[in-house]
Amino acid sequence: MYIPPTLAELGRVHFIGMGGAGMSAIARIMLSQGLPVSGSDAKESPGLAELAALGARVYVGQSGANVDEADTVVVSSAIRESNPELSAARAAGLRILHRSQALAAAMAEDIVVAVAGTHGKTTTTSMITIMLRGAGVDASFAVGGTVQGLGVNAGHGSAGVFVAEADESDASFLNYRPQIAVVTNLEADHLDHYGTAQAVFAAFDQFAQLLPAGGVLVACADDAGSAALAAQSAATGTRTITYGFADDANVRLLPGHHHGLLTTASVLLQNLEGSERTLELRLQVPGNHNLSNAAAAVAVALALGVDAQRAVEALGTFSGAARRFEAKGEGRGVCVFDDYAHHPTEVTAALRAARTVAGAHKVHVLFQPHLFSRTTEFATEFAKALDLADTVAVLDIYAAREDPVPGVTSELITRELNKPFGYAPDPLAAVARLCAGAVAGDIILTVGAGDVTEFGPVLVAALTSGDVHG
The missing domain is CATH 3.40.1190.10 (Mur-like, catalytic domain)
Structure with missing residues (x-):
């Protein structure tokens, strides 16, 4: 049984990849508990800026020197052993906690x-x-x-x-x-x-x-x-x-x-x-x-x-969580929503919800598979779930923590789809096609756990102006 350290034992806490949703949540909690917190990420983000405003020392870019003043280093499963900060922490003999262990302490x-x-x-x-x-x-x-x-x-x-x-x-x-x-x-x-x-x-x-x-x-x-x-x-x-x-x-x-x-x-x-x-x-x-x-x-x-x-x-006051059927805007009477669904059961639930909102109108989907392993395992199930939409464009697989697997592409899903569009290797072309086919009262839903969420504002702008810009 894992016994978490006390907060007093943690000392100065450094988060590798602090901008991520799970890591930033724990960093925020520890700051509110009075712990000295630092952290790094590969690029700037609003989350990092918010933590800096709360008193965290923030580094954009990762270097072994960033952990020089740390007593405890927090990592997620996405951080590889080759990460320079993790390597430096191990070499210095620092306490290293998985983010779940850090949250358990908090x-x-x-x-x-x-x-x-x-x-x-x-x-x-x-x-x-x-x-x-x-x-x-x-x-x-x-x-x-x-x-x-x-x-x-x-x-x-x-x-x-x-x-x-x-x-x-x-x-x-x-x-x-x-x-x-x-x-x-x-x-x-x-x-x-x-x-x-x-x-x-x-x-x-x-x-x-x-x-x-x-x-x-x-x-x-x-x-x-x-x-x-x-x-x-x-x-x-x-x-x-x-x-x-x-x-x-x-x-x-x-x-x-x-x-x-x-x-x-x-x-x-x-x-x-x-x-x-x-x-x-x-x-x-x-x-x-x-x-x-x-x-x-x-x-x-x-x-x-x-x-x-x-x-x-x-x-009754709950209005939702980010990326869970989140409204992104509207143009020409077409509403754009974004959902984090990345398993066939989740995609099914999201599309059924979209159907209740759209009523007699159509539901159009921009879907991005998440992980090669999940795509291999559930290609048929994804196709069945996506068939609940009226039109579907399927982007390339978002690799996340995985390396590409030869022969595993989004076409494993689209081969089994029974709805128009299918495989869409060019995201902006897919946006243009979805917008062209949508009329007032329809819904366009971006679906997936990767960066497909970034196309919500692109869709709204394209619907509004008629031009597609990434």
């Missing part, structure tokens, strides 16, 4: 709500944070994206409750010590790390086993993987609260109603001592998947003893 004194799952972590973590703060619980939080309404991805509160997104991609979520563990769903993913689906399931089983006596597992009853985990945990004596549309869910959703970006549903609290009642949920974000995320938040409120009615009312 929240060691709090009641930890750790939100895990193959999909929906960022939105659910954001919802829980907004809900708790709206219900009067000043929770600390660290999220993998900016929480709309708060304008930041991390914050330090006074309530002694810490809500954290728990990343399973490299099994680092096993470094946390949650009192409440949320599992939104459990599917095969990140097989570049795990190798097999069985290894993924085993990691989530270990995650649930991290709960102490009296801890609570919150799990989705609609997802086969998380439902099985809930049943297994309950059988060993762990307190479990389930949620979803399933008839036996403790926080049960009735079929929702969709009105553009507005989503409503009744929520039944059942088989919970002293909590049996019906609540009305009203969200400012679309899709059944967001109703499910909100139900998870209500379950967390129950686990923490927060009044469920106050929790539901607070959820």
Whole structure:
């Protein structure tokens, strides 16, 4: 079992790749806790500028000299051993922590709500944070994206409750010590790390086993993987609260109603001592998947003893998280949205949400596959998900942490598509074609975990002016 160091033991903390969403969140928290923080990244970014304004020493570009004054160095799985700062830190014998270990240290004194799952972590973590703060619980939080309404991805509160997104991609979520563990769903993913689906399931089983006596597992009853985990945990004596549309869910959703970006549903609290009642949920974000995320938040409120009615009312103020069906603008009556979806299940959820918003109008998609390994594993499933759109342009694969794999291209997906456009090696040509085919009332959605998000403003400008400029 990993035992995190105390904050006092960390000394001066340096983050390699501090501009990333996960790293910047932890750096922000540590600055608010009074630790001296420095960090570097390959290029300037608004996130780096914000951290500098909060008191961090920021370096643009990476050099071994940047860690000269550090006592502890924080890295993510994306940092390679050849990184000059990591090499210098090892040579100097400095304490080196994975970002999850650093976050574990930052929240060691709090009641930890750790939100895990193959999909929906960022939105659910954001919802829980907004809900708790709206219900009067000043929770600390660290999220993998900016929480709309708060304008930041991390914050330090006074309530002694810490809500954290728990990343399973490299099994680092096993470094946390949650009192409440949320599992939104459990599917095969990140097989570049795990190798097999069985290894993924085993990691989530270990995650649930991290709960102490009296801890609570919150799990989705609609997802086969998380439902099985809930049943297994309950059988060993762990307190479990389930949620979803399933008839036996403790926080049960009735079929929702969709009105553009507005989503409503009744929520039944059942088989919970002293909590049996019906609540009305009203969200400012679309899709059944967001109703499910909100139900998870209500379950967390129950686990923490927060009044469920106050929790539901607070959820009504949630307006979204960055890159989760985020509105980017409008031109010629065509609305442009951006979504981080990078697994077939997530793409399906995003496109179904887009359908509820577009109504009788069309949905056009600019999709960028993320990782060669994921494209190889799920090409057929991606094609099936993308067929929910009316037109689809598929960009080249965003490699992220992987090296190219011979023969693995986006055409593995587009060969199986049944909708117009297909493979689009020229992004600006794809933008022009999508804009030309869109009419007032349609939606254009950029989808993927890579730099496809940068084309949202390009699409809006092209729709407005008729010219495409990258």
